[in-house]
Amino acid sequence: MKYLKNFGAEFRKNKPLFSMIAPAFILTLVLSYIPMVGLILAFKEWNFAGGVFGSKWNGLANFRFLFASGKGWLITRNTILYNLLNLVTSQALAIVLSIFITEIRAKYFKKITQSLIFLPYFISWVLVGIFVFAIFNYETGMLNNLRASFGKEPYNIYQVPGIWPFLICAFNSWKWSGYNSVIYIAAITGVDQEIYEAAAIDGANIFQRIRHIMLPCIRPTVVTMLLLQIGRILRGDFEMFYQIVGSNGQLYDMTDVIDTYVFRSLTTSSNIGMTTAAAFYQSAVCFIVIIVVNAIVKKIDADYALF
Amino acid sequence: MAANTSGFEGASKIKNSPSSMIFYIIAYIVVAFMAIVCLVPFLIMVSGSFTAEKYITFHGFNIYPVEFSTSAYQIIFKNPATVAKAYGVSIYVTLLGTFLGLMITAATSYVLGRKDFKYRNKFSFFFYFTTLFNGGLVCTYIFFVRYLHLSNSLWAIILPGMFSVFNMLIMRTFVVGIPTALIESAKIDGAGEYRIFFSIILPLLKPGLATIGLFLALAYWNNWYNAMLFITDTDKFPLQYMLYNTLQKAEAMSRIAAQAGIVVADVPSNSLKMAMAVVATGPILIVYPFVQKYFVAGITIGSVKG
Structure with a gap:
């Protein structure tokens, strides 16, 4: 009661400030919090007439159905493996690029290459889809065009599922390397220049400078990126x-991950209950993982914790 | 990008040993290679759009146009109704969304950046929590369509993109940089909170507004996902989703052909796809050199804040 009274007093005192925060508050409430209520559908048997509240409860049947078909495990495995693969490759590439870029001194070379590497961040995934078509499609793709000029048979990439993890991983790294290297470059150049110069004067060679100055500089950034990604392990x-x-x-x-599976179920089979169950499972696991991991990190070194 | 990457000039005075020479050679080669890998798909796109369809059918795409032709562009611009409409939708969504998003982000960041605002931690958590847990696609979809009736409304694209915690955190860094004394003295001079926000804070936030405005504009311009979920009326397709449709659906292609008065069988579909991609991406590629540095600044601040 006292709390409400305090809030009321504060509200009257700072009405303009509350009114300025109100739009974002209402927007978040309506677009993010209210839809969470819909998650109860994970425990219900959806029927269109009943909607969210009128449908009948059916316990854990939706979850059982999702995992009994084997589909639940498959998409969970794919999502986790893709996230780990993409995390390692995209961060490693960005770290290597950012170290190289900070070391390169030819001004125009540096400027132009950086601009080009940053460019993929600015385009939509639709355009990336068009690039995939232009390079890999069977009839007119550039890859088969090249193969033909070497006298080789055309290659139908859509019949070789095993190659797709590499392709997806390559495109992911391609799209994000510029963005991520901006972050790492900021971390490297954020250090006091004098340390770097002193090391150089003391005779530290480039490898020692990377090992003892640059890598320690980017360590907090690496940990942050890791934590952020772990919080999305099932997304x-x-x-x-x-x-x-x-x-x-x-x-x-x-190639199926939870998100593509949910989307396809929603648009084709309309098994709303099971689809919500998948979304609930995804959100809940991510939430628990990030809370636990963050707590562990906080224990080891509070500076690295996200919150 | 240059602003942040002045490098370590002091080091250049030191003589290079053979092993560090090898390091630099590898550095130049790797960076140049990556830059080329980033450039090539764009070259294929542009060259494909200017290549005669017959050549593409027989030889495939190339990184430079072997048989030059502008027929794909002629088809698009002969009756540009589809493209023009999509452009209109994209511009409308981008302008309105960016403006509203900027206002909301600036106001929220300002309030949460005010140290004398007692509930700022509670509100911050309220916003931050949505990045940890959410209802997911199905719940959002059902809620938008069934309860908010946003099918075929452009608000289904605008509303979800307006406010993000990431943008708010970046903007708050700019807000915190404004000296509190300024607000105090304005208060003493009798200015109200709204007055302070609009005539003192907003002008001082210009660099932050530019950065966040560009992040918002890019996200709106590139959005196709919300359109795919909520928009079925072809007149309301934004550019990127129209582009996706042209690539995926033969009917979308034949609609453009019909408007240009060509028989469907004669449509240069391969070069037309690339030409549409160029037309849809053109604005971004044109402004890219001028806005790059704002994105670098924004990403740098965002990464420092975590």
Whole structure:
């Protein structure tokens, strides 16, 4: 009661400030919090007439159905493996690039290459999908064009599921390397220049400078990026998977992640209950993982914790 | 990008040993290679759009146009109704969304950046929590369509993109940089909170507004996902989603052909796809050199804040 009274007093005192924060508050409440209520559908048997509140409860049947078909495990495995693969490759590439870029001294070379590497961040995944088409499609793709000029048979990439993890990983790294290297370059150049110069004067060679100055500089950034990604361990980048893979059914075993599966179920079979169960499972696991990992990190070194 | 990457000039005075020479050679080669890998798809796109369809059918795409032709562009611009409409939708969504988003982000960041605002931690958590847990696609979809009736409304694209915690955190860094004394003295001079926000804070936030405005504009311009979920009326397709449709659906292609008065069988579909991609991406590629540095600044601040 006292709390409410305090809030009321504060509200009267700072009405303009509250009114300025109100739009974002209402927007978040309506667009993010209210839809969470819909998660109860994960425990209900959806019927269209009943909607969110009128449908009948059916316990854990939706979850059982999701995992009994084997589909639940498959998409969980794919999502986790893709996230780990993409995390390692994209961060490693960005770190290498940022170290090289900070060391390169030819001004125009540096400027132009940086601009080009940053460019993929600015385009939509739709355009990336068009690039995939232009390079890999069977009839007119650039890859088969090149193969033909070497007298080799055309290659139908859509019939080789095993190659797709590499392709997706390559495009992911390609799109994000510029963005991520901006972050790492900021971390490297954020250090006091004098330390670097002193090391150079003391005779530290480039490898010692990387080992003892640059890598320690980017360590906090690496940890932050890792934590952010671990908090999304069960979330797939829907736009990327959808645009790169498209609706090639024979690739689903290798490329289906929770997000693409949920989308497809929603648009085709309309098994709302099971689809919500998948979304609930995804959100809940991510939430628990990030809370636990963050708590552990906080214990080891509070500076690295996200919150 | 140059602003942040002045490098370590002091080091250049030191003589290079053979092993560090090898390091630099590798550095130049790797960076140049990556830059080329980033450039090539764009070259294929542009060259494909200017290549005669017959050549593409027989030989495939190339990084430079072997048989030059502008017929794909002629088809698009002969009756540009589809493209013009999509452009209109994209511009409308981008302008309105960016403006509203900027206002909301600036106001929220300002209030949360005010140290004398007692509930700022509670509100911050309220916003931050949505990045940890959410209802997911199905719940959002059902809620938008069934309860908010946003099918075929451009608000279904604008509303979800207006406010993000990431943008708010970046903007708050700019707000915190404004000296509190300024607000205090304005208060003493009798200015109200709204007055302070609009005539003192907003002008001082210009660099932050530019950065966040560009992040918002880019996200709106590139958005196709919300359009795919909520928009079925082809007149309301934004550019990127129209582009996706042209690539995926033969009917979308034949609509453009019909408007240009060509038989469907004669449509240069391969070069037309690339030409559409160029037309849809053109604005971004044109402004890119001028806005790059704002994005670098924004990303740098965002990464420092975590």
